[in-house]
Amino acid sequence: MNSPLIGQTVTSKSKSNLALSFFCLPKEQRWAMTVFYAFCRVIDDIADSTVLSTHEKKEGILFWKKELEKIYSSVPSSPLGKELSQVVHKWNLPQEILQEIILGVEMDIEKRRYKNFDELSLYCYRVAGAVGLVSIEIFGCRHALSKDYALALGTAFQLTNILRDVPKDASFGRIYFPLDELEIHGISEEDILTLRWSPKIRDFFRLQYFRAKHYFAKSSKLIHPLDKPKLLAAEIMSSVYKAILEKIKTKRFDVFHHSIRLNKAQKLASILKVLFKHAFVPDSTLPSGPPKKIVILGGGFSGVSAALELISLGHEVILLESKSKLGGRAGSFLEPQTKQIIDTGQHIMMGCYHHTLEFVEKIGISSKLLWIDPLKLSFVSEKGSSVLEAGNLPAPFHLLVALLRYSELSVSDWFKAFFSSFLLCFMKSPLKENQSPIG
Numbered sequence: 001m002n003s004p005l006i007g008q009t010v011t012s013k014s015k016s017n018l019a020l021s022f023f024c025l026p027k028e029q030r031w032a033m034t035v036f037y038a039f040c041r042v043i044d045d046i047a048d049s050t051v052l053s054t055h056e057k058k059e060g061i062l063f064w065k066k067e068l069e070k071i072y073s074s075v076p077s078s079p080l081g082k083e084l085s086q087v088v089h090k091w092n093l094p095q096e097i098l099q100e101i102i103l104g105v106e107m108d109i110e111k112r113r114y115k116n117f118d119e120l121s122l123y124c125y126r127v128a129g130a131v132g133l134v135s136i137e138i139f140g141c142r143h144a145l146s147k148d149y150a151l152a153l154g155t156a157f158q159l160t161n162i163l164r165d166v167p168k169d170a171s172f173g174r175i176y177f178p179l180d181e182l183e184i185h186g187i188s189e190e191d192i193l194t195l196r197w198s199p200k201i202r203d204f205f206r207l208q209y210f211r212a213k214h215y216f217a218k219s220s221k222l223i224h225p226l227d228k229p230k231l232l233a234a235e236i237m238s239s240v241y242k243a244i245l246e247k248i249k250t251k252r253f254d255v256f257h258h259s260i261r262l263n264k265a266q267k268l269a270s271i272l273k274v275l276f277k278h279a280f281v282p283d284s285t286l287p288s289g290p291p292k293k294i295v296i297l298g299g300g301f302s303g304v305s306a307a308l309e310l311i312s313l314g315h316e317v318i319l320l321e322s323k324s325k326l327g328g329r330a331g332s333f334l335e336p337q338t339k340q341i342i343d344t345g346q347h348i349m350m351g352c353y354h355h356t357l358e359f360v361e362k363i364g365i366s367s368k369l370l371w372i373d374p375l376k377l378s379f380v381s382e383k384g385s386s387v388l389e390a391g392n393l394p395a396p397f398h399l400l401v402a403l404l405r406y407s408e409l410s411v412s413d414w415f416k417a418f419f420s421s422f423l424l425c426f427m428k429s430p431l432k433e434n435q436s437p438i439g
Contacts, residue, residue, distance in 0.1 A: 010038035010080070020267065021236035024275075025139075032087045032138045033233070039084050040101060040131060047108035048172070057109050061102060068098055091138050100130040112174045113189075120178055121155070128154035135234065141227040145290065149222035149231070152314075153238055156215035160245045163208050164260045167195060177208065195256040199367070205253035206364045210312065212245055217314030221291050232278055239270040291315045300328020305359045375399075381408060
């Protein structure tokens, strides 16, 4: 029973990141996961074949649908089917979940576009979430929260695959990004299929990165302490896939021109990280409770920053803003008389609020800021013309020099400027970033 000849051969040849984690499982579970993964690999290879016709692919999937029915009703005909039958009956695996996996692979043959994220979520559930649900049965997880963990982690895996494999999927004519989101960002299907790189595609891929990161964080919050020891293999898979996602980020999301793969050292580092945490980090360090649903009022920089941080921690966030655009007081508007675009976020351009600038860089909109470096602004008033020009000193003293040179200010104004700069540098309890009026 424990000699998975076909399963072992298929799994070994795949060199999969998922199969990489099976080494830490007990013998029986390692055998079961090897056979189960081989089943997933075989049906997936049918859909991704470059030599089979569409008709032949459908026939191949139909064979496995019938083979699955035989597992539960009679005796399967193929060697791998017989091995899978042993796993199914030993672990009492639900037939409907295995059927969902086949339906997911079938979508790769018949469906090449997804209108919205709801459609894509169904695909992610079938090809990845259902795989997770089978896996936790084999791992021996018993807490209901572990099912939500498997679904969240499966979605994270698949979203990472989608972002990594854009060139491969484009070669099959497939686009796994929601079409409504592509339209919002001004990206055509042809841009994806022909791998036409542009800044707007980078910005769009950055958002897909944040979405995948959210699901990884969500899965971490769904680990129940009683099932944690049984999820070591899953957490190793998670660590490897997180590393892949972060490597996409280091390539500035340009998956069109960079092959995103981890070398052996990077994979080993990801594995050792989890093994160390599993052996030495106590359960009390697990994220406190499942994800929460949070509503944030106000879409200024503070509100948006808080929303992104909470999402990156795995929570579900609703951001409410009465205005048509986000950004709060940091934005621009069209002055009706002069027809000029007036900026209202000068405090950002002046280099204040360093955490705000980090946030702007994080979400990829720093290129939209108009930088004046060094700061030199001309003014016209009743007193005549004047120039506000920063000095060559570290912040905030560069602004103090500018104010001292500025002829519009009185001696009293100069004193106040000097005193404010002194407080910014030397006061014992400086104003925290989240107390700054930037939202």
